Amino acid sequence: MAEDTLNLFKECQLSVCKPNPRQYVASISSLPGVEVWFQRASDVVRKIRTGDVDLGVVGYDMVREYGEDDDDLVIVHDALEFGECHLAIAIPKYGIFSDVSSLAELCAMPQWSAERPLRIVTGYRHLGKQFIEKSGLKHVQLLTADGALEAAPAMGTADAIIDLVSTGTTLRENNLKEINGGTILNSQGVLVASKNSLHHRKTALQITREILERIEAYLRAKDQFLITANMRGKSKDEVANLILEGTNFHGLQGPTINTVFTKKNGKVQEDYCAVVICVTKKYLYDAVKQLRKVGGSGVLVSPLTYIFDEEPARVQKLMKKLNCG
Ligand SMILES: Nc1ncnc2c1ncn2[C@@H]1O[C@H](COP(=O)(O)OP(=O)(O)OP(=O)(O)O)[C@@H](O)[C@H]1O
Ligand SMILES: O=P(O)(O)OC[C@H]1O[C@H](OP(=O)(O)OP(=O)(O)O)[C@H](O)[C@@H]1O
Numbered sequence: 426m427a428e429d430t431l432n433l434f435k436e437c438q439l440s441v442c443k444p445n446p447r448q449y450v451a452s453i454s455s456l457p458g459v460e461v462w463f464q465r466a467s468d469v470v471r472k473i474r475t476g477d478v479d480l481g482v483v484g485y486d487m488v489r490e491y492g493e494d495d496d497d498l499v500i501v502h503d504a505l506e507f508g509e510c511h512l513a514i515a516i517p518k519y520g521i522f523s524d525v526s527s528l529a530e531l532c533a534m535p536q537w538s539a540e541r542p543l544r545i546v547t548g549y550r551h552l553g554k555q556f557i558e559k560s561g562l563k564h565v566q567l568l569t570a571d572g573a574l575e576a577a578p579a580m581g582t583a584d585a586i587i588d589l590v591s592t593g594t595t596l597r598e599n600n601l602k603e604i605n606g607g608t609i610l611n612s613q614g615v616l617v618a619s620k621n622s623l624h625h626r627k628t629a630l631q632i633t634r635e636i637l638e639r640i641e642a643y644l645r646a647k648d649q650f651l652i653t654a655n656m657r658g659k660s661k662d663e664v665a666n667l668i669l670e671g672t673n674f675h676g677l678q679g680p681t682i683n684t685v686f687t688k689k690n691g692k693v694q695e696d697y698c699a700v701v702i703c704v705t706k707k708y709l710y711d712a713v714k715q716l717r718k719v720g721g722s723g724v725l726v727s728p729l730t731y732i733f734d735e736e737p738a739r740v741q742k743l744m745k746k747l748n749c750g
């Protein structure tokens with residue numbers, strides 16, 4: 426998460442300068458006065474709640490686990506596009522669990538009693554407890570451990586685990602499986618702040634807005650290409666019509682169309698227009714085919730670095746949550 430966060434900030438021209446790897450404080454030269462602290466994920470949430478820091482980047486799972494529904498925490502950006510995983514209950518594939526594939530079936534197992542409860546081990550005490558209360562499971566003992574939870578069932582120290590799953594490899598390698606109805610929470614990296622800080626400290630709010638706007642601009646542009654194509658056409662109106670009626674690719678608000686001046690037999694002519702649109706990366710070839718179909722040629726493709734559109738919805742949402750909207 427730390428590496429992904431540093432990378433994201435770098436891409437947003439907010440490079441974090443940490444002169445010494447054993448140092449926990451760093452700075453961002455484009456945001457003078459800002460201190461960047463490297464802390465364990467659980468501590469990031471705790472320190473926002475106590476007002477020691479104003480803004481943090483952590484997994485949403487941590488916000489929910491250590492935030493305990495604290496009203497002071499406000500999610501500024503809910504999808505930083507890294508650290509994607511989900512919190513889930515997992516049980517062994519073998520033995521008494523071999524035919525169990527849903528939460529309802531786990532609840533219906535006759536093996537669990539007050540004397541011999543289902544032992545679930547997790548590092549997520551708060552979320553684990555909440556889930557068990559709602560799950561319909563009657564006889565449960567919640568145990569806590571910090572890491573390598575996937576080993577617990579084979580070791581015989583627990584029957585099931587509640588832990589993060591991303592690719593599913595760790596579960597598979599340890600002969601464990603997820604069950605239907607067993608997903609507790611979807612998570613990815615988020616930007617989280619203290620409402621109190623943003624409310625009372627103008628600079629904290631200003632900097633948060635700037636960071637949010639830069640992240641939005643970067644993430645919006647990340648999966649887009651900028652395409653310029655030449656199109657035969659007598660007028661910009663004619664070309665606009667071909668693009669708007671004959672393709673699915675119209676740019677942000679609409680295509681930008683400009684005259685291309687060519688020289689033929691010593692005379693300047695206006696037989697072409699240049700069309701500029703942006704296209705989601707995965708649809709690049711579709712766009713090229715559609716442009717060709719309506720007379721496009723000389724398609725130039727370049728990466729897009731940022732898209733600063735109107736004030737992003739997330740900024741408006743934040744201001745509303747802070748009652749400043
Ligand atoms: N396998 C994974 N794939 C994607 N994201 C993950 C994965 N495991 C954890 N995460 C995300 O990264 C965050 C930090 O994970 P974790 O607590 O394991 O980090 P750590 O480096 O082990 O930290 P600590 O030293 O505090 O234990 C989690 O809260 C979660 O949001
Ligand atoms: O589904 P996967 O892609 O296999 O990822 C899931 C694993 O990743 C996390 O552990 P991590 O590697 O962070 O180690 P930790 O549990 O010791 O923190 C999590 O606790 C799982 O064990």
Ligand SMILES: [Mg+2]
Pocket residue numbers: 572573574588
């Ligand atoms: Mg693990």
